[in-house]
Amino acid sequence: MDQQAPKPELKPAPLRTGVAVDMVGVHKWFGEFHVLRDINLRVTRGERIVICGPSGSGKSTMIRCINRLEEHQQGKIVVDGVELTNDLKRIDEVRREVGMVFQHFNLFPHLTVLENLTLAPIWVRKMSKRQAEEVALHYLKRVKIPEQAGKYPGQLSGGQQQRVAIARALCMSPKIMLFDEPTSALDPEMVKEVLDTMVHLADDGMTMLCVTHEMGFARQVANRIVFMDAGQIVEVNAPEPFFANPQHERTKLFLSQILH
């Protein structure tokens, strides 16, 4: 690849509004089960939100509603000025601008790492193959695994796979990044390399919503921590007061159980 080629435009377009995600009175049911109850959350541009809470509290469901992997039944969700409805065009518009990283990586096993990264830029962003590969290599370098470009996901370690998954989302130059427990499926010694990548991303000013149990990461990176229980947002606070002086009994109990 030509080293001197002009750098492709990697900066995402700025958010159209100061509000990245606005959730107003959102409810969701899985059959009879009321999984989200009256969620109100406004995320401003460049904000980094960490969402925590016991399992089954609806954290994942909430962030999956933001790119419509789950459908909400009541209330309003506006992502970068686009309200999510049943209109497929709008959903695709939102998904193009919102990157997501999953607990189980969900890399495409039949494609090489490079093909995983260039697929969406080529087919959705209509980039040329050459340009998409340049962008992909740029982000592979940024997650520190450019030498793995030709391998298949199954040949990488869990930490490497998750870093590829982050790079894959970044290749679409998203305005907002969603992380759904990105380190929960990793061996302990691989958690750090993934968290480091996410910290770098935060330093660059990316708007991030992150479901995680990594409280050290939350303390270091988050602007606000959202604590959820039983489908409700129980408490929202900046990290310092959140850890030092939790307001609700449920939050105190949760923190006492995970911080030893």
Place this chain on the structure above:
Amino acid sequence: MSDMATTTDTRLMAGPPSFVQTRPLDPLPPPMKDSGAIGWVRQNLFSSPLNIALTLVCALLIAWVVPPIIKFMLIDAVWDGASRADCVVQPDRPQVGACWAFVIDRIGFFTYGFYPIDQRWRVDVFFALLAFGVGWMAWLDAPRRDLGVIYFFIVMPVLSVILLLGLPAIRLPSVSTEQWGGVLVTIVVATVGIVASLPLGILLALGRRSEMPAVRMFSIIFIEFVRGVPLITVLFMASVMLPLFVPDAWSPDKLLRALIGVALFSAAYMAEVVRAGLQAIPKGQYEAAMALGLGYWRMMILIVLPQALKITIPNIVNNTIGLFKDTTLVFIVGIFDFLKSIEVGRIDPNWATPVTSTTGYAFAAVFYFIFCYSMSRYARYVEFRVAAGDRR
């Protein structure tokens, strides 16, 4: 062993040992040879009493069945001759095996049916075009497989139709499909059936999993209805009932009707095979594709189907082999396929001998076996190749 250890321990504790081994022990005997021809035989044929018994039974069965077959097919077989006289028992030839002279004499009929003899070269060219196309598609490392797809799905079908049906404008006299027969018909029906049923089956499988109720209902009704009736019924309906609804002038050709019947029938089976593959793809793959903003068709074509089809290769080939053999049923609606041409050939009085039928059917069996076994072997090769491509 443990006895000795205890003794040693006590001795050690009690003071200096009263006995010290001064000479190394004799070496253990070498392990049983388990590589090479002898090792293979020992491991696979004579490893246990049950295995020995099974080996003996199988050996006896082989000794009982194989020599008579070889004797009939090869040793006593008649290779040249012009009529039945060469294949009947004569005083100087008390044993008569397979009458290959009959097959050799009628091979043109078996291959081309009633296709005009001076035009048979057109069928040969068609076979060559098809073999070239299949080779191009089947050889996974072939150059320019994108051109191969265009050739196989557009160029070759058009050329073949012109070639086989004829186009008087370019001095190719027309040959009606009534005159087609033998291997030609079998190959045409099988190829069209196989090539049409996979895309149709994929569409039906996607339809059955669609969130649009009308599409889903249509797919379910089609699949369940077609699977619920025998192929013979479908063929009868295609050839007998269709003309009742459509005016004569519009009524499609008899062979074409059978082709459509076979293609739709196998599409229903293919759909269920593909659906099984779709269901095996983890939900995360769909979610990752959606989260990247790929629409439904791109998600299916780029992410889901490549993985789903790969795991269903064995079943797809199973269906294909079944379809290849099911093409023999088209003779029921008066189409002259390979098996039917043998059926006609074997009752020809000119070749009426006690061994003619056996020979004809043996020939048919060899023909079908070669095709089906090749498909099976090819599928193994493809499986091996795609498995090497991605180790999970």
